[in-house]
Amino acid sequence: MKIFQISTLQALALGYSRAVVTVRELLEHGDIGLGTFEDVNGEMIVVDGECFRATEDGTVYLADPDMGVPFASVAKAGADVDFTVDTIGDIEKLKEVLTLKIEEDFGLNSMHIAKIDGTFKQVRARSESAYRSHHVDLKDILAQTQKDFAFNNIEGTLVCIYYPDYMDGINAPGWHIHFVSKDHSKGGHVFDLSMIRGRIRLTKINHIEIQLPSEPAFDTYSLKDASGSDIKKVEQGKGTD
Numbered sequence: 001m002k003i004f005q006i007s008t009l010q011a012l013a014l015g016y017s018r019a020v021v022t023v024r025e026l027l028e029h030g031d032i033g034l035g036t037f038e039d040v041n042g043e044m045i046v047v048d049g050e051c052f053r054a055t056e057d058g059t060v061y062l063a064d065p066d067m068g069v070p071f072a073s074v075a076k077a078g079a080d081v082d083f084t085v086d087t088i089g090d091i092e093k094l095k096e097v098l099t100l101k102i103e104e105d106f107g108l109n110s111m112h113i114a115k116i117d118g119t120f121k122q123v124r125a126r127s128e129s130a131y132r133s134h135h136v137d138l139k140d141i142l143a144q145t146q147k148d149f150a151f152n153n154i155e156g157t158l159v160c161i162y163y164p165d166y167m168d169g170i171n172a173p174g175w176h177i178h179f180v181s182k183d184h185s186k187g188g189h190v191f192d193l194s195m196i197r198g199r200i201r202l203t204k205i206n207h208i209e210i211q212l213p214s215e216p217a218f219d220t221y222s223l224k225d226a227s228g229s230d231i232k233k234v235e236q237g238k239g240t241d
Contacts, residue, residue, distance in 0.1 A: 001075065001076065001078060001203060001204065001205045001206065001207065002075065002076075002205065002207040002208065002209060003030075003033075003073055003074070003075045003111050003113070003161075003205045003207070003208050003209070004026075004029035004030055004073070004074050004075065004208075004209050004211070005072070005073045005170070005171065005208060005209070005210045005211070006020045006021055006026065006035065006069055006070065006071055006072045006073075006210075006211055007020055007070055007071045007210075007211070007212060007213055008071075008169065008170050008171070008210070008212075008223060009071065009169060009170065009171050009172055009226075010169045010170070010221075010223040010224075010226035011070075011071070011213070011218065011221055011223060011226075012036070012040075012070060012071040012138055013137065013138045013139070013226045014135065014137060014138070014221050014222075014223065014225070014226050015133050015134065015135050015136040015137055015138060015141070015221075016070060016213065016217075016218060016221055017036075017038060017039050017040050017070045017071075017131075017133065017138075017141075018038065018068070018070055018213065018215070018217070019038045019067075019068020019069060019070060020068070020069060020070055020071075020211060020212075020213045020214075021068075021069050021211065022065060022066050022067065022068060022069065023051045023063045023064065023065050023066070023067045023069060024065035024066065025069075026046075026051070026069050026072055026074060027046070027049065027051060027065075027074070029074055029209075030046065030074025030075045030076055031046065031047075031048060031049035031074070031076060031077050032046055032047055032048075032074065032075060032076075032077040032113055032115055032159060033046040033072060033073050033074030033075060033113070033159065033161065034046065034072065034073060034159050034161060034176065034178040035069060035071050035072025035073060035074075036069075036070065036071055036072070037053060037063070037067050037068065037069060037070070037130075038067065038068030038069065038070055038130075039130040039131055039132045039133070040070075040128055040130065040131060040138065040141055040142070040145070041053070041067075041128075041129065041130035042054050042055050042056070042127050042128065042129070042130075043125075043126075043127045043128075043178055043187070043188050043189045044063070044069070044072055044178070045060070045157075045159055045178045045179070045180040045187050046072075046074050046159065047115070047157050047159055047180060048077075050062060050184075051063040052180050052184060052187060053067070054125070054127040054178075054180070054186075054187040054188040054189075055127060055129070056127050056128050056129040056145065056146070056147045057127075057147065057149065058125060058127060058149040058151070058186050058187065058188050059185065059186065060180055060181070060184055060185055060186055060187040062184070070213075073161055073171065075113050075203070075205060077113070077115060077201070077203065078201075078203035079201035079202070079203065080105075080202060080203050080204050081101060081105070081200075081201070081202040082199070082200070082201050082202075083101070083199075083200055083202075084197065084198065084199050084200070085097060085195070085197065085198050085200060086196075086197050087195065087196060087197070088193075088194070088195040088198070089194055090192055090193065090194065091177070091190065091191065091192045091193050094177075094193065094195065095174065095175045098112075098114055098160060098162070098175060098200070098202070099162075099175070101200075101202060102162065102202070102204070105204065107204050108164060109164050109166070110164065110204050110205060110206050111161070111162060111163055111164070111167075111204075111205040111206070111208065112161070112162040112202060112203065112204055112205060113159070113160065113161050113162075113202075113203050113205065114158070114159075114160040114161075114162075114200055114201065114202045114203070115157060115158070115159060115160075115200075115201045116157065116158040116160065116198045116199065116200045116201075117155075117156075117157050117198065117199050118155070118156070118157075118158065118195050118196070118197060118198025118199065119154075119155050119195070119196040119197050119198070120151070120153075120154050120155070120156065120193055120194060120195050120196060121152070121153065121194040121195070121196055122150055122151065122152050122153075122192075122193060122194045123150065123151045123154060123156070123179050123190060123192075123193045124148065124149075124150045124190070124191055124192040124193065125148065125149060125150075125151070125178075125179055125187065125188030125189055125190045125191065126146055126147060126148040126149070126188050126189050126191060127146070127147065127187075127188040127189060128141075128142055128145040128146040128147070129145045130145075131144065131145050134217070135220075135221070148191070149188070151179075151181065151186050154181055154182075154186070155181065155182040156179055156180055156181040156182050156186070156187070157179070157180055157182070158177055158178070158179050158190065158193075158198075159177070159178050159179075159180075160175055160176070160177045161175070161176050161177075162174065162175050162176075163176075169223070169226060170210070177189075177190040178190060179193075
């Protein structure tokens with residue numbers, strides 16, 4: 001099983017948010033995943049072969065196939081492990097459940113994608129509006145454009161991607177989670193939740209393909225200078241909190 005990634009998180013963190021591929025091209029490589037759009041114009045949720053864009057107020061739209069993608073990870077959906085869970089009180093408990101499950105299969109050094117269809121008491125998420133920039137750090141962009149919101153008593157799907165610690169910088173280590181409601185009207189990057197019940201389908205991935213930007217501007221970024229603490233802050237940030 002292969003995961004296909006556009007660019008690196010280091011590049012995005014340093015402000016490289018130009019289009020590398022289109023949504024149409026991205027979907028040729030996978031039917032489940034997550035990422036963002038050109039100029040960091042919202043959060044991306046790819047599920048069941050469709051690409052959705054969550055705007056800064058949590059409203060979701062089907063993404064235009066010609067929209068640019070600066071950073072994303074997608075794969076073909078599978079179900080190496082398929083199980084159900086009941087009440088999970090917060091996102092850290094969910095991450096613990098997922099991590100324990102992959103550890104049972106000696107998978108902590110592999111990548112994983114989980115699709116969770118569930119019923120939620122609450123999903124707390126965030127997204128952002130577009131900000132055209134060049135060499136402006138992502139954390140500074142999000143400080144101006146990012147907003148958070150909560151969805152209560154809702155059904156929907158979580159797309160969860162796990163990268164091992166040694167791949168820090170290529171992507172965010174640990175679990176990265178996005179949400180889209182069952183009716184595809186609400187969603188975003190999840191930073192907390194309360195789940196009533198859910199079905200988890202988990203796929204182990206042992207092959208990665210990375211497509212880097214081809215334009216000369218990409219080579220003006222010193223990726224090793226991307227701050228690990230800034231990346232962590234961006235990944236775990238809670239909108240306007």
